[in-house]
Amino acid sequence: MTAKSILTAAELDGIAALISHYPTARAACIDSLKLVQEKRRYIADDVLAEIAHLLGMSVAELDEVATFYNLIYRQPVGETVILLCDSVTCWMMGRNQVAADISKRLAIKDGETTADGKYTMLPIVCLGHCDHAPAMLMGKTLVGNVDAAQLDRLLPEARA
Amino acid sequence: MKRPLTKNIIVNQMPFDLVAYERAGGYQTVRQSLGKIDPDAVLAAVVDSGLGGCGGGGFPTGRKWQAMPSVATRPGPRYFIVNADEMEPGTFKDRLLLEGDPHQLIEGIILSAYAVQANHAYVFIRGEYHRAIALMEQAIGEAEAAGLLGDNILGSGFNLIIHVHGGAGRYICGEETALLNSLEGRRAIPRSKPPLPMISGLFGAPTIVNNVETICNIPHIVANGAEWFRSLGRNGAAGTKIFGVSGRVNRPGTYELPMGTPMREMIEEHAGGMKPGYALRALLPGGASTGFMLENDLDTPMSFAAFAAKGNRLGTGTAIILDDKTCPVGFIANLQHFFAQESCGWCAPCRDGLPWVEQTLKSIEAGEGKLEDLDLLTEMTDTLAPGRTFCALAPGAMASLTTGLAYFRDEFERHIRDGECPWT
Numbered sequence: 317m318t319a320k321s322i323l324t325a326a327e328l329d330g331i332a333a334l335i336s337h338y339p340t341a342r343a344a345c346i347d348s349l350k351l352v353q354e355k356r357r358y359i360a361d362d363v364l365a366e367i368a369h370l371l372g373m374s375v376a377e378l379d380e381v382a383t384f385y386n387l388i389y390r391q392p393v394g395e396t397v398i399l400l401c402d403s404v405t406c407w408m409m410g411r412n413q414v415a416a417d418i419s420k421r422l423a424i425k426d427g428e429t430t431a432d433g434k435y436t437m438l439p440i441v442c443l444g445h446c447d448h449a450p451a452m453l454m455g456k457t458l459v460g461n462v463d464a465a466q467l468d469r470l471l472p473e474a475r476a
Numbered sequence: 477m478k479r480p481l482t483k484n485i486i487v488n489q490m491p492f493d494l495v496a497y498e499r500a501g502g503y504q505t506v507r508q509s510l511g512k513i514d515p516d517a518v519l520a521a522v523v524d525s526g527l528g529g530c531g532g533g534g535f536p537t538g539r540k541w542q543a544m545p546s547v548a549t550r551p552g553p554r555y556f557i558v559n560a561d562e563m564e565p566g567t568f569k570d571r572l573l574l575e576g577d578p579h580q581l582i583e584g585i586i587l588s589a590y591a592v593q594a595n596h597a598y599v600f601i602r603g604e605y606h607r608a609i610a611l612m613e614q615a616i617g618e619a620e621a622a623g624l625l626g627d628n629i630l631g632s633g634f635n636l637i638i639h640v641h642g643g644a645g646r647y648i649c650g651e652e653t654a655l656l657n658s659l660e661g662r663r664a665i666p667r668s669k670p671p672l673p674m675i676s677g678l679f680g681a682p683t684i685v686n687n688v689e690t691i692c693n694i695p696h697i698v699a700n701g702a703e704w705f706r707s708l709g710r711n712g713a714a715g716t717k718i719f720g721v722s723g724r725v726n727r728p729g730t731y732e733l734p735m736g737t738p739m740r741e742m743i744e745e746h747a748g749g750m751k752p753g754y755a756l757r758a759l760l761p762g763g764a765s766t767g768f769m770l771e772n773d774l775d776t777p778m779s780f781a782a783f784a785a786k787g788n789r790l791g792t793g794t795a796i797i798l799d800d801k802t803c804p805v806g807f808i809a810n811l812q813h814f815f816a817q818e819s820c821g822w823c824a825p826c827r828d829g830l831p832w833v834e835q836t837l838k839s840i841e842a843g844e845g846k847l848e849d850l851d852l853l854t855e856m857t858d859t860l861a862p863g864r865t866f867c868a869l870a871p872g873a874m875a876s877l878t879t880g881l882a883y884f885r886d887e888f889e890r891h892i893r894d895g896e897c898p899w900t
């Protein structure tokens with residue numbers, strides 16, 4: 317790439333390595349979006365355009381993919397995304413109460429980010445932790461049996 | 477009781493690394509099979525075992541593999557894919573296998589790929605399973621370093637690479653043809669069948685897609701034989717399966733039990749029955765896409781055939797308990813919210829029908845329902861019946877609605893009549 321690349325050398329190398337796992341460059345597009353999102357937290361328009369170019373896709377083709385998948389963020393999110401399960405067992409075991417509790421502690425609703433940019437809260441489908449419902453992902457950490465005491469521990473700066 | 481699938485798994489501990497796994501007898505089948513016995517012999521053992529697909533359908537695995545054209549008739553790339561998308565609400569069995577014993581899955585992939593002569597394998601793991609992805613990648617690295625993967629594995633002349641593909645969300649990725657589109661870097665929208673993936677799958681090449689648990693069975697079948705595998709089951713079924721329960725039972729969790737174990741035995745003996753103060757109202761036997769089952773049916777053996785005979789599906793075998801203090805209308809509304817949200821939008825009946833179902837249920841929940849709404853919902857179960865939509869997502873959504881309307885008619889009518897929920 318030329319000097320005006322937005323992506324870092326590490327990101328460019330990472331994408332090249334991902335492409336090597338598939339017979340077509342395009343097949344690496346979801347992996348590439350995830351790789352770039354890892355540090356940047358979300359996929360801005362100019363970043364999307366550069367990845368599309370690298371993979372030989374049109375911007376529209378890549379955006380079509382990016383907007384389909386809920387774990388690709390096309391808007392800024394907080395440092396830590398809290399994904400609280402809203403599927404059936406967690407619903408039954410009190411996830412709505414937990415959601416209200418988190419909302420109150422962080423003063424945000426679903427889809428919002430705290431003013432300090434630390435947390436974004438979103439609902440998610442079943443996390444495969446139903447035997448420890450209610451469950452959530454905090455960043456990459458799976459947490460089960462979420463209750464007020466767990467939240468005190470996980471969100472110490474925002475005690476209820 | 478034998479539990480081959482979970483014998484190495486100790487909950488809340490790191491899985492066996494390569495050394496520990498081999499010490500426990502792991503990879504012996506690979507050492508004894510590759511280049512020493514004919515791939516067709518491995519395939520034959522799987523056919524004879526009676527193993528059924530654990531992704532929810534129970535389709536005979538051996539027969540699926542036999543449907544792939546031979547290398548002679550179709551030279552060129554062939555793919556073997558493990559479906560680890562596990563997003564069916566109430567299902568938490570594949571995560572146990574991925575995190576608990578990744579080398580078991582790798583051993584299964586090597587044998588399966590050898591049987592169908594595929595040299596490329598992908599493990600499609602849902603993006604939220606961060607720990608599973610990391611542990612699988614680590615185990616694949618160990619196996620590569622030991623010459624169990626790569627070119628000319630153990631001098632057998634057989635090559636295999638496995639790549640872990642982490643998903644980026646969306647339940648529909650679990651539908652096998654939508655999964656193929658996702659792996660090709662497209663929106664996860666199902667493809668028309670035929671052609672089946674065995675004929676034209678990933679990048680147009682012959683492709684097998686199997687569930688994680690299905691493939692974890694393969695090393696045990698190859699090691700001990702089809703006869704042994706069949707003998708593990710009860711009530712005419714073969715092998716063991718990871719069953720599970722969530723909801724208000726004393727010990728929610730996963731249980732590896734003989735296929736064909738009666739549902740009642742799992743709930744009452746293994747899961748310790750209902751929590752004090754709660755009674756069982758009904759249950760979904762195997763995830764959100766299965767139909768409700770009532771207490772008087774609990775003696776049904778947990779096998780694909782026994783559930784099909786009852787007009788229901790065993791699904792993923794992880795049951796969700798609906799207790800007497802949880803509102804059935806709210807429970808069903810939650811399920812329909814999931815399906816409406818996860819519809820891929822490709823075909824109109826599902827894309828437009830499911831949100832309509834969801835809204836109707838929400839209005840009944842909110843006390844704004846009318847009795848005619850129940851007729852509308854019944855009509856929708858017909859509009860979205862099997863064969864009327866492009867894939868099985870919408871018919872799966874209708875399973876709990878159809879049975880729910882039949883079993884909980886009184887509760888629905890009471891909601892509409894009283895304009896409020898008696899349970900909240």
Ligand SMILES: Cc1cc2nc3c(=O)[nH]c(=O)nc-3n(C[C@H](O)[C@H](O)[C@H](O)COP(=O)(O)O)c2cc1C
Pocket residue numbers: 528529530531532533534535537559560561562563564647648649650651652653685686687688690691867868869
């Ligand atoms: C909407 C939908 C979601 C599915 N999700 C999964 C899944 O997460 N994991 C899975 O193994 N199979 C899933 N399936 C079934 C697959 O399409 C396919 O039948 C299965 O992976 C085949 O493997 P098996 O024969 O080993 O069961 C899903 C099917 C549908 C219609």
Ligand code: SF4
Pocket residue numbers: 648666818819820821822823824826827865866867868869870
């Ligand atoms: S039934 Fe639903 S999920 Fe399946 S193809 Fe149609 S719109 Fe997509």
Ligand code: FES
Pocket residue numbers: 401402403404405406407441442443444445446449450451565566567
């Ligand atoms: S329903 Fe919430 S983790 Fe499964």
